[in-house]
Amino acid sequence: MESIIDLKLQIYLVLFEQTDDMLILYDLHGKPVMYNPASRDLLELPPSAADLQAVPLELWDMTEENASRSIVDILDRPGQVALSCCLKTLQGTRAADLYKYAITDGDGVILYNLLRIRVHAERHLSNSGYDELLMHILENAQDAVISKDLSGRITSWNKGAEKMFGYKRNEVIGKNITVIVPGDRFREETAILQKIKRGAVVSPYDTILEKKSGKRLEVKLSVSAILDKSGQVIGASKIIRDISKEKKTQRKLQAAFENRNDLIAMASHEVKTPLAILKGYLELIYQNVSSTNKTFVDKALSQVKRLTMLINNLFHMSKLHSKKDQLSFELLDLSHLIAELIEQFKVSSPSRTINASVQENIQLEGNRIKLEQVFSNLMGNAIKYSPEDTPIDVLLKIAGDKVHFIVKDQGIGISARDQKLIFSQYYRADNAEESTPGLGLGLYISKMIVLQHRGKIQVNSEKGVGTTFTVILPLRQRKKK
Numbered sequence: 044m045e046s047i048i049d050l051k052l053q054i055y056l057v058l059f060e061q062t063d064d065m066l067i068l069y070d071l072h073g074k075p076v077m078y079n080p081a082s083r084d085l086l087e088l089p090p091s092a093a094d095l096q097a098v099p100l101e102l103w104d105m106t107e108e109n110a111s112r113s114i115v116d117i118l119d120r121p122g123q124v125a126l127s128c129c130l131k132t133l134q135g136t137r138a139a140d141l142y143k144y145a146i147t148d149g150d151g152v153i154l155y156n157l158l159r160i161r162v163h164a165e166r167h168l169s170n171s172g173y174d175e176l177l178m179h180i181l182e183n184a185q186d187a188v189i190s191k192d193l194s195g196r197i198t199s200w201n202k203g204a205e206k207m208f209g210y211k212r213n214e215v216i217g218k219n220i221t222v223i224v225p226g227d228r229f230r231e232e233t234a235i236l237q238k239i240k241r242g243a244v245v246s247p248y249d250t251i252l253e254k255k256s257g258k259r260l261e262v263k264l265s266v267s268a269i270l271d272k273s274g275q276v277i278g279a280s281k282i283i284r285d286i287s288k289e290k291k292t293q294r295k296l297q298a299a300f301e302n303r304n305d306l307i308a309m310a311s312h313e314v315k316t317p318l319a320i321l322k323g324y325l326e327l328i329y330q331n332v333s334s335t336n337k338t339f340v341d342k343a344l345s346q347v348k349r350l351t352m353l354i355n356n357l358f359h360m361s362k363l364h365s366k367k368d369q370l371s372f373e374l375l376d377l378s379h380l381i382a383e384l385i386e387q388f389k390v391s392s393p394s395r396t397i398n399a400s401v402q403e404n405i406q407l408e409g410n411r412i413k414l415e416q417v418f419s420n421l422m423g424n425a426i427k428y429s430p431e432d433t434p435i436d437v438l439l440k441i442a443g444d445k446v447h448f449i450v451k452d453q454g455i456g457i458s459a460r461d462q463k464l465i466f467s468q469y470y471r472a473d474n475a476e477e478s479t480p481g482l483g484l485g486l487y488i489s490k491m492i493v494l495q496h497r498g499k500i501q502v503n504s505e506k507g508v509g510t511t512f513t514v515i516l517p518l519r520q521r522k523k524k
Contacts, residue, residue, distance in 0.1 A: 065160040101131040187283040209255035239279045261290045370410045396434040417489040421450045429454025448514040457504040466490040
C-alpha cells in the first residue's frame with residue numbers, strides 16, 4: 044500500500060514539474076506556498092516562494108464583461124472555480140483558462156488552494172490588442188469615465204457616463220465639461236484643471252455634478268493627468284462614481300443618531316430628579332438608623348451615586364453629539380481652575396498625596412464647565428486606579444504656544460493594546476473591569492471635549508508601573524490694555 048502511495052506521489056511531482064500549465068499552491072491566507080517551473084518562466088518568479096508574499100498575476104475575467112480580478116477574490120470564492128481570462132505574462136497578454144481547486148485532508152477540511160492556469164499559445168494578444176482590451180473595459184465600466192483637454196472640452200465619454208448623466212456621446216463630445224458642472228461648482232472645476240496643468244496630484248474627492256435633466260448627483264471623483272509621448276500634460280481623465288444612495292443612507296443614519304441622542308438626553312434628564320429625591324431620603328434615613336443598619340443604607344447610597352454618575356455620563360455624551368449643543372467659550376484663568384480642583388481632591392481624598400506644579404497666570408479661551416469635567420475625570424481616574432500609598436503628580440505648564448496639563452499615577456497601568464482603544468466609546472481596559480464600575484464613557488467624553496477646544500489628549504502607560512495622561516490645548520494669552 045505504501046509503495047502505491049509513494050508511486051502516486053512521484054507521478055504527481057513529475058506532472059507538477061513537467062506540465063506546461065501554471066500551477067500555484069496557496070495557503071488559506073492567500074500566500075503562495077509553491078509553484079512549478081511553468082509559473083516561474085511565464086511570470087519571471089524567483090526559484091522559491093519562501094520570501095514571496097504574492098504572485099504578480101494581472102488578469103481580466105472574460106466571462107464577466109472583462110472585469111479585473113484579484114487573486115484574493117478568486118481564492119475566496121467557495122468551491123471549484125473555472126473562468127476564461129486574459130493574463131499578462133512576459134510574452135505579452137495571453138488568453139487563458141483558470142481553475143481553482145481546494146486541497147483537503149481526509150476529513151474534508153480545506154488546507155490549501157491550487158490554481159491551474161492553462162495559457163493558450165495560439166491566442167496571443169499584441170500590444171494593440173492589449174490596448175483594445177483596456178478600451179473595452181473602460182467603455183463598459185459601470186462608473187462614468189470621461190476625458191477632457193486642457194481647455195475643458197470633453198474628448199471621450201463612455202457608456203457609464205451616458206447612463207449616469209443622460210447625455211449621449213454625440214451630445215457632449217467637443218462641449219465644455221461644465222455641461223455637467225453646476226454653476227456654484229465652476230470655481231472648483233477651474234481649480235482642479237489648474238492643478239492638472241501644473242502636474243499636481245489631485246486626491247479623490249466628493250462633489251456635486253448635474254444630469255441632463257437638471258437633477259444633481261453626489262459623486263466621488265478621481266482625476267488623473269493625460270500625458271503625450273514626451274510626458275507633457277495634454278488633458279485629464281475623470282472616473283466618476285455615483286454615491287447619492289450612500290450619502291442618503293448616511294444622512295438617515297445621522298438623523299437616527301441625533302434622535303437617539305435626544306432620547307438619551309431626555310431620559311437622563313427625567314431620571315435625575317427622582318434619583319436626587321431618592322438620595323435625599325436615604326441620607327435622612329442614614330441619620331436616624333442604628334449603626335448596624337447604617338451599613339445597608341451606606342451601600343444603597345453608594346449605588347445611587349454610581350447610577351447618578353452613569354446617567355450624567357450618558358447625558359454628557361448625548362449633548363456632545365448634538366448639533367444643538369454649541370459650546371460657549373470665555374477667557375479662563377486655567378491656573379486658578381486647576382488649583383481649585385487639586386484642593387477639592389485633597390479634601391475628598393485626604394489619604395492621597397497630590398504633588399502639584401501649576402504655572403501661574405495661564406489663560407486660554409474655553410468652556411469652564413467642560414474643561415473642569417475633563418481635568419476632574421483624569422485626576423479622579425488617577426486616584427481610583429492607583430494604590431493609596433502612591434502619589435499623584437499634576438503638572439500645568441506652557442510649552443511654546445500650547446498649554447500642557449499632565450496627570451501621572453503609579454497605578455495598575457494600561458496595556459499597549461488597550462491604549463489604542465482607551466478613548467473609544469464604551470471601551471474599558473481589561474484590568475479596569477475588576478477594579479471600578481463604569482460605562483467606559485469618561486475618557487471618550489474627555490477626548491470629545493478636548494477636540495472641541497482644538498486640542499488633543501494622549502496616554503502613555505505601562506502595566507503595573509503607572510499611567511500618564513497629557514492634555515494639550517492652544518494657548519490664549521489675555522491682551523494687555
